[in-house]
Amino acid sequence: GQQLNQSPQSMFIQEGEDVSMNCTSSSIFNTWLWYKQDPGEGPVLLIALYKAGELTSNGRLTAQFGITRKDSFLNISASIPSDVGIYFCAGQPRNYGGSQGNLIFGKGTKLSVKP
């Protein structure tokens, strides 16, 4: 099946640092979404991207839909402790035969605080 390669798998942040993560696919995607999951909860949508080249911000978060439509990145500026959690990229490939609600998820990037 389709796979999304998300990196890094994990990272440690210090308050105030900028954070960057990305997602790549071997096939073209129509949609890129970024979710955050806090412990014991379901993923919550952060940013949705629908057009190649689109750059969208949500507060300190910025995400871009790659021009090739095969990748996306998420940046977090000036990180704060509550940014810790697991971040997932998700999307739907072009010409996907199933429902438009079905998403393929990356394996996640776990953000932790530096000890």
Added chain:
Amino acid sequence: NAGVTQTPKFQVLKTGQSMTLQCAQDMNHEYMSWYRQDPGMGLRLIHYSVGAGITDQGEVPNGYNVSRSTTEDFPLRLLSAAPSQTSVYFCASTRQGSSHNSPLHFGNGTRLTVT
């Protein structure tokens, strides 16, 4: 507005037992789906439904049944639990038919352990 509600939050089963994971949404969403989340993996689609009376298989449907008798409810049934079904299960919903993929709204998950 409760959103997507999943019950129970935790469940322990013995191999071979059956159970139903409940999911209800109060947003009048046509689309509902079930995902499972395993350590180091993203979320994988089990089954989905685009409306009452309509269900279809996702990426990992084996061992699970679903039904959609009402718009609000989408239960997931394990007929004979196996240790490989130990996982965290998430229910999600969204609107259908918009021009963009409508973002999924997730419940808070059911953590299932099969011994």
